[in-house]
Structure formats: structure tokens, C-alpha cells
Amino acid sequence: MKAFVLEKYGSPLRDVEMPIPAPEAHEVLVRMVGSGVNPADDRFRSGEFKAIFPTRLPKVMGGEFAGEVIEAGAAVTDMAVGDHVYGYVDLTTTGTFSEFVVVDAAAMAPVPESVSFVEAAGLPVAALTTWQGLVEMGKVAKGQTVLIHGGTGGVGSFAIQFAKHLGCTVATTVSTANIEAAHQLGADIVIDYRRDDLAQRLADTPVDLVLDSQGGATLQASLGVLRPGGTVIGISGPPDPAFARRVGVNPIIRLVIRALSARTRRRARALGVNYRFLFIRPDSAALRRIARLVDDQVLRPITDRVLPFDQTPQALADVLAGGTRGKVLVTTDPKSVTSRG
Numbered sequence: 001m002k003a004f005v006l007e008k009y010g011s012p013l014r015d016v017e018m019p020i021p022a023p024e025a026h027e028v029l030v031r032m033v034g035s036g037v038n039p040a041d042d043r044f045r046s047g048e049f050k051a052i053f054p055t056r057l058p059k060v061m062g063g064e065f066a067g068e069v070i071e072a073g074a075a076v077t078d079m080a081v082g083d084h085v086y087g088y089v090d091l092t093t094t095g096t097f098s099e100f101v102v103v104d105a106a107a108m109a110p111v112p113e114s115v116s117f118v119e120a121a122g123l124p125v126a127a128l129t130t131w132q133g134l135v136e137m138g139k140v141a142k143g144q145t146v147l148i149h150g151g152t153g154g155v156g157s158f159a160i161q162f163a164k165h166l167g168c169t170v171a172t173t174v175s176t177a178n179i180e181a182a183h184q185l186g187a188d189i190v191i192d193y194r195r196d197d198l199a200q201r202l203a204d205t206p207v208d209l210v211l212d213s214q215g216g217a218t219l220q221a222s223l224g225v226l227r228p229g230g231t232v233i234g235i236s237g238p239p240d241p242a243f244a245r246r247v248g249v250n251p252i253i254r255l256v257i258r259a260l261s262a263r264t265r266r267r268a269r270a271l272g273v274n275y276r277f278l279f280i281r282p283d284s285a286a287l288r289r290i291a292r293l294v295d296d297q298v299l300r301p302i303t304d305r306v307l308p309f310d311q312t313p314q315a316l317a318d319v320l321a322g323g324t325r326g327k328v329l330v331t332t333d334p335k336s337v338t339s340r341g
Contacts, residue, residue, distance in 0.1 A: 302326030
């Protein structure tokens with residue numbers, strides 16, 4: 001099978017031929033039809049996570065997928081050969097940039113019936129980020145105000161829809177070209193990050209929760225628009241001590257992580273607000289809930305473009321270049337290739 005492999009941190013992905021893997025008792029072998037491409041893939045490639053998640057290279061890259069079950073392990077009872085599934089395997093596992101991938105059965109769910117295979121491949125990261133960020137960590141409630149940065153990107157476009165479904169007032173930041181698209185997704189307040197001052201635009205709309213995919217100056221500005229007791233949930237960092245405890249890093253790395261987030265946590269305390277870091281985990285139950293919402297037409301996947309599988313490095317470059325509306329995907333099905341959506 002063909003796969004895209006990281007051989008050395010910082011180097012480009014290389015396509016290689018390798019044997020088709022065999023599933024263990026709790027795993028299934030999936031023929032990959034579509035795989036989502038995400039900024040986290042490049043953060044892994046660059047070595048940003050190597051201290052937290054030590055990994056032996058070379059390693060097949062990619063974290064989310066949709067495909068067909070080819071073989072099920074002896075202990076798998078809820079998946080069968082021929083099932084159409086989608087899922088997220090996390091950065092410690094990876095492997096979805098390949099024609100076949102072995103996946104733990106607990107990391108996948110049946111694809112929504114109302115979308116194509118390839119569209120389903122773009123759901124897991126956006127859906128799990130939204131679910132774990134807004135519901136599990138943020139505990140968002142009807143009537144609250146949520147600020148979602150990058151509202152027309154892969155995560156943001158899904159998070160806007162989900163926050164509106166929860167009954168929230170939704171503010172978002174986008175580029176000038178994407179203002180109308182953000183309104184169409186359901187955003188109530190659309191802020192042009194190139195022209196508008198965030199604090200001024202939200203001066204009369206205190207925010208309960210921010211889902212921040214940008215980090216840096218955007219994260220710092222987000223702390224300042226929260227109402228007292230509000231929370232910024234960061235998905236680009238810096239990681240916080242709670243994350244370090246959850247993933248069980250060694251004491252030295254735990255100290256480093258504490259130091260990395262110290263400035264942000266100090267400023268949050270001074271403002272009477274909270275900062276938390278989200279690093280999503282596989283969750284079959286959440287994916288099943290999301291599939292029902294998609295089939296009920298409450299949520300819809302937003303796809304920017306679908307490239308052939310052999311153009312996976314180009315797809316990653318497109319994501320990093322920014323300006324996309326929804327997800328960039330790769331596929332092994334020539335009929336599913338598209339231009340920009």
C-alpha cells in the first residue's frame with residue numbers, strides 16, 4: 001500500500017510502499033477513502049509535540065479518516081466487514097495518510113448516512129474539538145455568548161453551527177472575504193480580524209466562552225473580552241498543567257508545560273477569567289452523537305476542496321496557507337476529487 005511517512009522531524013512527508021497492516025483483537029483494518037488534513041499534522045511533523053508524545057520514526061502521518069472495514073479483530077463486536085466508518089486516531093497513533101489503516105474500534109463510529117464518504121472524513125477533528133470544547137470542557141448553556149476564532153475554517157465552521165444549535169449567541173473572527181460565509185453559517189456577530197478591534201466590537205457583548213484556534217496575540221486579546229468567570233479554551237496552546245496531568249508526562253516536561261502557560265494563566269487570574277487547553281481524544285460515543293445531528297440536518301460538514309491522495313503534501317500546504325472555507329481533504333477515490341468549494 002502507499003502511505004505518507006515522516007522520516008525525520010522537520011522534513012517533508014515522503015510517499016512509500018509498505019505492507020498492509022493486520023489488526024489486533026480490538027482493532028479493525030479500514031480501506032481509507034478520505035482523510036482530513038489539519039494544522040496539527042504539521043505541528044507533529046515539525047517536532048512540536050515530540051517532548052510530550054515521544055514517537056519512534058519513521059511513522060505514517062494523519063489523524064482522521066473515513067473508509068470501509070476490510071477486517072475486524074476477534075474482540076470487535078460492533079463493527080463488521082463492509083461497514084462504512086469514520087474516526088480520529090490521535091497524534092500518538094496517526095496513520096490515516098495511507099491506503100489502509102488499522103484503527104482501535106473505540107476510535108470510530110458509523111458514518112452519517114446523509115453525507116459522502118469523503119465529507120465524513122472531514123468531520124472527526126472538527127466535531128470532537130467542538131464537542132469536547134463546548135460541551136465537556138466549556139459546559140456551554142443556552143443563552144450564553146460564544147466567540148469562535150477562525151469561523152470559516154475546518155473547526156470554526158462546525159463550531160459555529162453547533163453553538164447555534166445549543167442556543168448561544170455566536171461571535172466569530174474571519175477575514176474580509178469570508179464575512180458573508182460566516183453569516184451564512186449562523187454567526188450573529190462577525191468580526192473582520194484585519195480591520196476590526198476585537199475589544200471594541202465586543203465591548204457591549206461580554207463573552208462567556210472563547211474557542212481559540214490561533215494562540216499568540218489572539219489568545220491574549222480573547223482573555224480581555226470575557227465576562228468575569230468566563231473561559232478561553234485554546235486548541236493551539238500553550239498547554240496547561242491540567243493537560244500535563246491528563247496525558248501523564250514526566251515531571252520535567254510537566255514543569256516545562258507549567259512554565260509555557262504561566263504568563264497566560266497569570267493574566268487570566270488577574271482578569272478574573274480562566275484559561276484551559278484542549279487536546280482532543282478519540283471518542284466513538286461523541287462521533288455517534290454528531291452523526292445523528294448531521295443526519296438530522298442540524299449540522300453539515302463544510303468542505304473547501306478534495307485533492308487526490310498522492311497530493312497529500314500539497315493538501316497540507318494548502319491548509320497552512322490559510323484562507324480555506326471548511327476542510328481540506330485527500331481521497332483515494334478519483335470521482336470525489338473537487339476544486340475549491
